[in-house]
Amino acid sequence: MTIRIGTVAAAAICAGLASAPAWAQDYQPWEQELYDAAKSEGGVVWYVSQTTSEMANALCAEFTARYPGVNCDAIRATGSVTFQRVMQEVQANAVQGDVYSSNDDTDFMEMQKYDALAAYTPHNIEYMLPSMKAAGNQDGYWYASNISPYGIVYNTDLVSADEAPKSWKDLLDPKWKDQLAIAHPGFSGSMSMFTVALEELYGWEYFEKLEANKPQIGRSVSDGYNLVVSGERKIAIAPITLALGGKMNGKPVDIVLPEDGLMLPPSGTGLLAAAPHPNAGKLFEEFLLGKEAAEFLAGQNRYPLRGDVPTAEGVPSIANVPMITANPETAAQKVGEATEMFRDTFGI
Amino acid sequence: MSTTTLTNVASRGGATRPRVGFLNRFQPSSLAFLGMSLVLVVLIVAPLTMLLVKSFTDPVTGGFTLANYIDAYGKARHVQALINTLYMGAAVVVLSLLFALPLAWGCTRTDMPFKNFVRAGVFGAFIIPPYLGGIGWILLAGPNSGWINRVWQGLTGSDTSIVNIFSFEGLVLVMAINLYFTMFVLISAAFEMLNSELEDAANILGAGPIRTAWKVTFPLVLPSILGSALLTFLVCIALYGVPALISIPARFPVVVIQLAEFFSFPLRIETAAAYSIPLLLITAALLLLQRMILARKGYTAVTGKGGERRLVRLGPWRWVLFGYSLFVVGLSVAMPLLVLVMAAFGRSWVGGLTLSNLTFENFDYVLFEHATSQQAIVTSLGLGAVSATVAVLLALSISYIVQRRLVPLSGVLGYLCMAPFVIPGIVLAIAFYAVYALPPVALYGTYTILALAFVTRFLPIAYTTGSAGVRAIHPEMEEAVRILGGGRLYAIRKVVAPLLKRPLAAGWLLIFVPAAQELSTAIFLVGPKTRVVSVVLLDMTEEGEMEKLAALGTVLLVIITAMVMIGIRTLGRDFMVRRS
Numbered sequence: 001m002t003i004r005i006g007t008v009a010a011a012a013i014c015a016g017l018a019s020a021p022a023w024a025q026d027y028q029p030w031e032q033e034l035y036d037a038a039k040s041e042g043g044v045v046w047y048v049s050q051t052t053s054e055m056a057n058a059l060c061a062e063f064t065a066r067y068p069g070v071n072c073d074a075i076r077a078t079g080s081v082t083f084q085r086v087m088q089e090v091q092a093n094a095v096q097g098d099v100y101s102s103n104d105d106t107d108f109m110e111m112q113k114y115d116a117l118a119a120y121t122p123h124n125i126e127y128m129l130p131s132m133k134a135a136g137n138q139d140g141y142w143y144a145s146n147i148s149p150y151g152i153v154y155n156t157d158l159v160s161a162d163e164a165p166k167s168w169k170d171l172l173d174p175k176w177k178d179q180l181a182i183a184h185p186g187f188s189g190s191m192s193m194f195t196v197a198l199e200e201l202y203g204w205e206y207f208e209k210l211e212a213n214k215p216q217i218g219r220s221v222s223d224g225y226n227l228v229v230s231g232e233r234k235i236a237i238a239p240i241t242l243a244l245g246g247k248m249n250g251k252p253v254d255i256v257l258p259e260d261g262l263m264l265p266p267s268g269t270g271l272l273a274a275a276p277h278p279n280a281g282k283l284f285e286e287f288l289l290g291k292e293a294a295e296f297l298a299g300q301n302r303y304p305l306r307g308d309v310p311t312a313e314g315v316p317s318i319a320n321v322p323m324i325t326a327n328p329e330t331a332a333q334k335v336g337e338a339t340e341m342f343r344d345t346f347g348i
Numbered sequence: 349m350s351t352t353t354l355t356n357v358a359s360r361g362g363a364t365r366p367r368v369g370f371l372n373r374f375q376p377s378s379l380a381f382l383g384m385s386l387v388l389v390v391l392i393v394a395p396l397t398m399l400l401v402k403s404f405t406d407p408v409t410g411g412f413t414l415a416n417y418i419d420a421y422g423k424a425r426h427v428q429a430l431i432n433t434l435y436m437g438a439a440v441v442v443l444s445l446l447f448a449l450p451l452a453w454g455c456t457r458t459d460m461p462f463k464n465f466v467r468a469g470v471f472g473a474f475i476i477p478p479y480l481g482g483i484g485w486i487l488l489a490g491p492n493s494g495w496i497n498r499v500w501q502g503l504t505g506s507d508t509s510i511v512n513i514f515s516f517e518g519l520v521l522v523m524a525i526n527l528y529f530t531m532f533v534l535i536s537a538a539f540e541m542l543n544s545e546l547e548d549a550a551n552i553l554g555a556g557p558i559r560t561a562w563k564v565t566f567p568l569v570l571p572s573i574l575g576s577a578l579l580t581f582l583v584c585i586a587l588y589g590v591p592a593l594i595s596i597p598a599r600f601p602v603v604v605i606q607l608a609e610f611f612s613f614p615l616r617i618e619t620a621a622a623y624s625i626p627l628l629l630i631t632a633a634l635l636l637l638q639r640m641i642l643a644r645k646g647y648t649a650v651t652g653k654g655g656e657r658r659l660v661r662l663g664p665w666r667w668v669l670f671g672y673s674l675f676v677v678g679l680s681v682a683m684p685l686l687v688l689v690m691a692a693f694g695r696s697w698v699g700g701l702t703l704s705n706l707t708f709e710n711f712d713y714v715l716f717e718h719a720t721s722q723q724a725i726v727t728s729l730g731l732g733a734v735s736a737t738v739a740v741l742l743a744l745s746i747s748y749i750v751q752r753r754l755v756p757l758s759g760v761l762g763y764l765c766m767a768p769f770v771i772p773g774i775v776l777a778i779a780f781y782a783v784y785a786l787p788p789v790a791l792y793g794t795y796t797i798l799a800l801a802f803v804t805r806f807l808p809i810a811y812t813t814g815s816a817g818v819r820a821i822h823p824e825m826e827e828a829v830r831i832l833g834g835g836r837l838y839a840i841r842k843v844v845a846p847l848l849k850r851p852l853a854a855g856w857l858l859i860f861v862p863a864a865q866e867l868s869t870a871i872f873l874v875g876p877k878t879r880v881v882s883v884v885l886l887d888m889t890e891e892g893e894m895e896k897l898a899a900l901g902t903v904l905l906v907i908i909t910a911m912v913m914i915g916i917r918t919l920g921r922d923f924m925v926r927r928s
Contacts, residue, residue, distance in 0.1 A: 045876045052891055057719050073719045075876050077887045084612040089875070091615060092785050094792040096875045110613065178491070184596060186609060187890070216514065216597050219890040226892035230698045232493040251696075343425065348599045 030123055031286065035067055037279035043071025044280035047086055048101040049079040049189055050146045050267050052222050052242065055300065062296050063287050070280055078220045079189020083107050086272070090116045095274035098281035101145055101288075104189030105266040105328035106335055108142045117141040118273040120282055124289035127306045135266065142270035145288050147303035149318055150194060150221065150263040152256040153243040154235045155228045165235060167259040168198060172209045180215040181224035181236040184348070185339045188220055190265040194237065195338045196326040197263055207345050217348060228253055244301045244315055257316065261324035266331075377754040377836070381761070384746050388764045391804040395779035396771070402782050403621035416622035426606055430626065433585050433603040436519060440584040441577045443524035447676045448531035449573070453561065454669045456539035458660045461670050469677030470532050475908055476681065477865035478526040479589030479885060480901045484684025485522050486593065487691055487894060489513035493698055495687055514597040522594060523584050525680035530583070531576040538572035539565070544658045557660045574638050579769070582631055586772025588868040589882070593889055603627060604774050604868070611872060617782050624775040631770040685905075691898035710899035720876075721884050721900055728881040729907065731795065732864030735802035736810075736856045742803065743810035744818070744852065748844070751818040765811035768804050773868035776805055781872055793875025801869045806859040813855030817848045850919060857915045861908060 027035060038044070044063075048056045053076035060072035075082070079102055089095045090111070102108070111117050121140035125133060128144075136143035152171070154164045165171055171180060185192035198206055216233055218224055224236030225243060229251050240255045240262070247253055269288060275281045287293055294304035298312050311317065406413040421427055454460040455467055473481075488495050491512040500510050512518060542565065550560040566573070588604045595602050603623070610620035662669060691697035692710055699705035714721050743765060749755065750762040768776065780801045784791045791797040821844060829839040867882035874883050881904055888897040 047876070052893075053718065053888065054713070054893070054896075057717050060719055061717065073876060075720065075879070075887075076891075078890050080612050081887075081890070084615070085876075087613045087615060088781075088785075088872075089792065092790065092792040093787050094785070094790055094875075096793045096877060186612070217599070218597060218892060219592070220892070223890060223892035226894070230490075230493050230696065230894070232490045346599065347425075348596055348601050348605075 028123070031283075034279050034283040034286065035070070038067065038277070038283045039069045041070075041277040041280045043073065044099060044277050044284045045097045046072060046074045046099045046101065046284060047082050047097040048074055048076050049082040050101040050103055050148065050269075052076070055302075058300075059288070059293065059296070062292060063284060066287065066292055067283060070283065072284065078183075078187040079104050079107070079192070080187050081219075083110075083189070086116075087111075087114075090114050090272075090274070093274075095272050096276060097272055098275035098277045099269060099271055099284050101267070101269040102189050103146070103148070103265040103267045104193055104331075104335070105142070105268045106332040107189070108137065108268055108270050109328065109332050111270070112141060116273055118271045118275065118278070120271050120285065122282075122286045122289050124286050127291070127308060128289060129305060129307050132305050136268060137270075142268040143285075143289070144267060145269035145305070146267035147305065147318075148190075148239045148241055148265065148267060149303075149323070150190060150237060150265065151240040151243075151258055152235055153225055153228050153238040153240070153253055154256065155231055155233075155252055156254050157252045158231060158234045161254065164254075164256050165258075166256060168206075169202070169260060171235070171237075172206070172213065174213065176235060177213045178216075179234040180210075180213055181227040181233040181238075182210075182215045182217055183221040183224060183237070184217050184219055185335075185342050190221055190239075190263075190267075191237075192335050192339055193265040193326040193331060194263050195342055196331045196334045197324050199334070199338055200326075201260065201324060204341060204345075207342065211345050217346060225253075241300075241302045241315075248301055248314065257318075257321050259322070261322040262318060264323050264325045266325060266328050377749070380745065381749055381755040381758060384742075384749060384761055387742060388746075388761060391800060391807070392764050392767050395776065395783050395804075396767075398783045399621045399624065399775070399779040402618050403625050405618055407616070407618045416618045417625075419616070419619045420610075420623035421626075425601065426623070429601040429603050429606040432600055433627075434630070436516070436523070436600075436602060437581045437585045439516075439520045440523040440527060441581050443520055444528040444531050444580050445573070445577060447524060447528035447680070448535055448576070449566070450669060451673050451676060452532050452535040452539055453565070454666075454673060456536050457542075457561075457565065458662050458666060458669065460662065460666045460673070466670070466673040466677065469673075469681055470529060472677070472681035472685070473526055473529040475861060475905060475912060476526065476685065477589070477862075477867070477882065477904075478523065478587055479593060479867060479882065479889070480688065480905070481526050481680070481684050482522045482590045482593045483889065483894065483897060483901065484688045485513050485518065485525075487687040487697055487898075488683055489518060498698075514594060516598065516600055519590065519594045519598055519600060521679070522590050523587065525684075526590075527580045527584055528676075528680070531573075531580055534576040534579075535569055535572050538569040540657075542568055542657065547660070557662060557665075561660065571642050574641065578634055578638055581634070582770060582772065585627070586774055586868055588774055588871055589886060592886065604772075607774055607778070608871075611778070617778065620778050621782070624772070624778060627772060627775065628770065631772075635770060688898045689902055691895050692902040693899075694895055697894045697898070710895045711903070713896055714900040714903065718884075718896075718900075720879050721881065724879045724881040724884045725904065725907065727795070727878060728864045728904075729911075731798055731802060731880060732860045732866075734799050735806060735863045736859040738799065739803045739806050739810040739859055740814065740852050740856050743807060743814035743855075744848065747811060747815035747818045748840070751815060752823060762811070762815070766808050768806075769808040773805055773866075774871070776801060777869040777872040780804075780869075785873065792873075793878055795878055797873050798870060798878060798880070801873055802863045802866060805866070805869055806863055809859055810855055813851055813858065814848075817851035817855075818844070820851075821847050853915070854919055857912060857919070861912065864908060865904070 046056065046060065053074065056074035056076045060074045063072045064070060083102065086097055086100055089097060108117060119140040122143065125143060132144045152165055165173065183191035185195045216227060221238050222242060225238040227233040228236045229246060243253045243255045269285060271281045271285060289305060291306065291309065294306040294309040298304045298309050301312050301315050303311060403416055404412055406415065451466060451470060455463045489511040491497070491509050491514060494511065494513065496511050497509040501507060546564050546568065547560050550564045555563060585603060591602050591604050595605060607620050607623060610616045610623060690701060693707065694705045695707045696705065746761045746765055750758045780797060783789065784797050784800065825843050826839040829843055830836065865882055867886060870880050870883055871886065874880060881900070885897055885900055888900065
């Protein structure tokens with residue numbers, strides 16, 4: 001903690017010496033108001049399963065750099081672990097988190113049943129891509145906050161581009177026996193969305209055949225990616241942005257956009273009704289949709305959510321790629337059952 | 349920790365006293381008894397009662413129901429997890445015994461060379477928490493890219509793998525390399541108390557050293573073996589970290605993973621409680637069984653006094669035994685530690701020891717960029733210290749009351765102190781959550797609930813240390829103080845406390861190390877501001893970023909080792925093999 005306070009202090013001093021007027025001009029009036037209120041609250045606690053912990057911590061650092069004096073603690077775990085923690089707090093009537101980000105929007109519907117969410121429509125939402133704006137909740141209880149499509153990631157030292165599977169169906173080829181890594185829908189929110197979406201596409205048969213290839217089952221989709229990086233497994237179902245970032249950093253990985261459709265999990269962010277730091281939470285939501293965050297994401301080979309920030313070079317456009325997704329409304333009824341079926345089929 | 353303590357407590361607790369008037373009973377000692385009873389009710393009786401009550405409670409209506417048990421055990425998969433767990437526990441006990449027994453015998457009863465080196469190595473297994481041992485072994489024995497498989501493939505040119513950590517065998521190995529430490533300590537202590545007369549008799553009658561050991565020495569330490577086997581079994585079935593790392597990829601469902609499923613949303617505390625009750629009954633039954641087995645025979649040879657103790661001369665076999673000790677220490681400490689540290693300093697853990705792979709980025713990340721890990725290290729050390737201190741003081745007070753028989757029925761307190769011994773850590777967390785996290789007590793997300801749970805979890809260790817210490821002090825010294833006019837508290841302060849300094853400090857250290865690394869109980873009780881380092885590590889393992897979590901693990905190990913070294917320097921090296 002001491003170091004972090006130190007960093008904050010250093011940032012504050014730098015801001016004071018060099019760019020204080022620049023910062024001050026930078027803030028919109030509503031933003032300044034939120035910032036002042038957030039400063040008196042101290043900081044924000046962000047429960048997140050949407051990104052890797054590295055990305056979550058980097059976003060937090062960006063946030064504090066833009067708003068000196070407002071701390072940011074990112075608590076990253078898989079979707080259902082994070083959701084369990086939040087709901088444990090809600091049910092214990094002791095909410096300690098402020099902002100919740102998930103790859104499984106059915107979480108937000110569950111939370112609404114407990115009146116656990118606060119309605120807040122960020123000012124920055126007007127700059128969002130129209131499709132993203134439409135993907136959120138129209139009453140402002142949550143908004144779409146991440147574009148992280150899932151495709152197939154392979155290790156380029158072990159698999160050539162020709163050999164690599166071209167579609168989700170190709171994963172069933174016996175040549176991938178013991179060479180595939182997937183996540184567990186009982187832990188990973190995006191994997192549970194994937195399970196629902198692929199079941200709709202190909203029926204449960206798909207997973208029974210997948211089981212014949214004995215995939216290695218981890219808790220998070222990031223685990224599958226890291227297994228491919230280390231060469232432990234040749235291919236994995238993983239976020240393509242994560243793999244693109246790795247590829248640019250010289251890791252032996254590449255991606256395939258599956259012919260039968262990139263999987264786009266419905267990723268949202270919402271503010272908790274009982275958030276102990278509501279203003280810091282609102283400010284953080286604004287930040288996630290702000291230009292700085294979008295530029296930061298683009299710089300990390302992620303997809304920015306705003307129309308005014310272009311995607312980085314080398315990141316494939318997903319505008320004309322076939323997409324599959326799970327509709328949160330229908331997925332909400334299926335997700336529990338699909339997870340149970342997964343447990344029965346894969347035996348864990 | 350040993351069950352003899354329980355027996356002693358039982359036989360002494362029922363001592364009769366002359367009848368006294370009602371008001372006269374409110375002596376300072378009775379008040380202390382009441383106070384201690386109250387504390388134990390908070391720590392042990394209330395959570396366990398709540399667990400039992402919840403298991404029969406309908407979550408919606410609050411009425412009586414058996415439906416939770418049907419939910420918990422109505423699926424074949426759920427029952428299978430319980431069977432798997434018992435099977436795993438038994439296998440871990442056998443393997444731990446194969447590790448611990450020869451090493452303990454070698455270090456205490458034979459002329460095996462480099463005993464202190466072996467002891468220090470075994471002690472390493474105590475410092476490395478189970479989940480870090482597990483991570484080390486994933487790097488060593490990952491089915492395709494683990495070090496062992498790559499070295500094998502490099503040496504033989506073959507492209508097949510020889511080991512796979514993600515298997516039942518892997519799970520058992522990772523558990524055993526951590527848990528054999530306790531067995532080693534308890535069995536060593538028993539070996540040290542034996543005298544050589546019976547062994548001499550066997551020798552005179554023509555038995556060689558191995559035959560003597562097998563026929564005479566080992567049967568004599570059977571109580572310790574059984575006691576430590578039971579303890580290992582209990583700890584094993586309740587560990588959360590290792591199954592989360594290994595049994596999910598190994599497709600080997602166990603109870604703790606199932607409990608975590610009940611604990612995920614929708615939170616089913618009632619079902620989790622119902623699922624835990626058979627586990628409690630099984631452990632209680634095992635405890636009973638152990639006592640029945642021991643009750644039928646006499647083990648009075650283990651008197652701890654008189655007789656001469658000589659080392660068995662093994663001849664060339666001593667080198668065989670030493671080689672085996674090296675093998676065990678290699679498996680449990682040296683190999684996992686080596687790959688862990690290599691990964692911590694590597695860009696990629698598969699990269700190995702090359703200059704281009706060397707980096708400090710992982711340390712920089714976990715220490716300065718990761719939002720909660722720095723705070724978590726401080727929290728863990730603080731909680732470990734507070735829990736160890738409270739547990740030791742509490743256990744000392746209770747041992748004193750029990751050993752000096754200050755009030756009737758004081759033996760009950762002793763029983764209660766040992767009760768958490770049979771409660772799996774994860775079940776304890778569920779019970780604590782049910783009583784103290786929810787309103788009206790509403791301790792969720794506080795340090796208090798973690799400290800309370802840790803004190804409870806480690807009370808048996810503290811009590812065993814404390815009561816052994818108090819028992820070793822003859823009351824006549826305190827009586828002398830009292831005859832000369834000093835009160836009981838004065839006697840405690842001036843006589844008992846100074847004499848107990850050393851055993852208590854040793855007990856403190858034996859609690860501090862596991863408490864600062866505790867995961868199984870912490871996992872359901874931490875809040876965002878009270879994260880402990882084990883939970884941060886567990887969250888990191890989900891993503892499989894081995895290099896970063898190896899760096900955080902290394903930092904934790906360095907700090908804990910430094911604290912233990914200071915402790916050892918103050919206490920003397922042999923504190924972990926004390927006679928208890």
